[in-house]
Amino acid sequence: QLQESGPRLVKPSETLSLKCNVSGDSIINTFHYWGWIRQPPGKGLEWIGCIHHTGDTFYNPFLQSRVTISMDTSDNHFSLTVNSATAADTALYFCARHPKTGPPDFWGQGTLVTVSS
Amino acid sequence: AIQMTQSPSSLSASVGDRVTITCRASQAIRNDLGWYQQRPGKAPKLLIHAASNLESEVPSRFSGSGSGTDFTLNINGLQPEDFATYYCLQDHGYPFTFGQGTKLEI
Numbered sequence: 706q707l708q709e710s711g712p713r714l715v716k717p718s719e720t721l722s723l724k725c726n727v728s729g730d731s732i733i734n735t736f737h738y739w740g741w742i743r744q745p746p747g748k749g750l751e752w753i754g755c756i757h758h759t760g761d762t763f764y765n766p767f768l769q770s771r772v773t774i775s776m777d778t779s780d781n782h783f784s785l786t787v788n789s790a791t792a793a794d795t796a797l798y799f800c801a802r803h804p805k806t807g808p809p810d811f812w813g814q815g816t817l818v819t820v821s822s
Numbered sequence: 823a824i825q826m827t828q829s830p831s832s833l834s835a836s837v838g839d840r841v842t843i844t845c846r847a848s849q850a851i852r853n854d855l856g857w858y859q860q861r862p863g864k865a866p867k868l869l870i871h872a873a874s875n876l877e878s879e880v881p882s883r884f885s886g887s888g889s890g891t892d893f894t895l896n897i898n899g900l901q902p903e904d905f906a907t908y909y910c911l912q913d914h915g916y917p918f919t920f921g922q923g924t925k926l927e928i
Contacts (some may be wrong), residue, residue, distance in 0.1 A: 750858075750866065750909055752918040765917040766823065799865055807872065808856030808913045812865035 707800050707813035715794075715820045721787040725800030725813060732781055733758040738803035739783045741774060743796040744815075751796075755803045756783060790820045824848050824912050828921025835900055835926060843895045843908055843924045845888075851914035853889045858909045860923075866909060870895065900926075 711723035725739070732739055740755025754764035756774045764772055768787065776783045787794055797817050801809035825848035835841050845855065853873035858866035868877050870886040873893055883898045897904055905928055910921040 749923045750920040752920065754917075763916040808868060808911050808918070810868050810871070815865050
């Protein structure tokens with residue numbers, strides 16, 4: 706299971722931070738990456754990026770300059786930060802397990818983050 | 823980045839109908855394609871991976887085909903619970919990219 710957590714309201718220009726707690730699997734499982742996907746209200750899905758416990762990380766170029774994905778292997782969770790948030794970052798954020806080969810298979814339920822003053 | 827063009831964007835159908843949704847990749851992606859179903863306010867559910875491999879517990883009325891650049895998702899004998907939005911995703915190369923989605927409506 707994956708469960709997102711973090712502030713639901715972020716002010717413009719501040720940092721959006723989310724955490725994904727993983728249970729029933731280990732994030733140091735060599736067969737999986739762990740990543741984030743978001744969905745602006747009423748719109749489609751946007752892949753943000755993913756990370757492997759070896760440190761291998763991939764980001765979508767459209768966000769790459771503002772995004773960091775990191776892991777805490779001691780606590781079996783991984784995190785997303787988006788710097789300099791704007792209203793365009795308002796979205797339902799999902800964390801998901803990414804098999805090394807294949808599409809993301811297990812997803813969290815999602816958490817809505819609103820960027821507004 | 824690989825662009826995924828999905829069509830149609832919306833589709834009206836009835837219970838019992840057969841529907842087809844297509845995705846076209848901007849470059850060849852072998853069979854590195856997945857299909858998802860998403861109900862409002864819920865996480866997407868993976869239906870098919872590697873273009874044609876059904877996930878466990880996904881009903882056999884769903885099927886996928888294609889390789890290279892052209893892919894299809896077929897649903898035979900629509901059931902009421904199938905009315906949702908469907909997305910394709912290419913996992914051939916980073917960044918992964920989704921199609922724009924197809925909203926299947928009654």
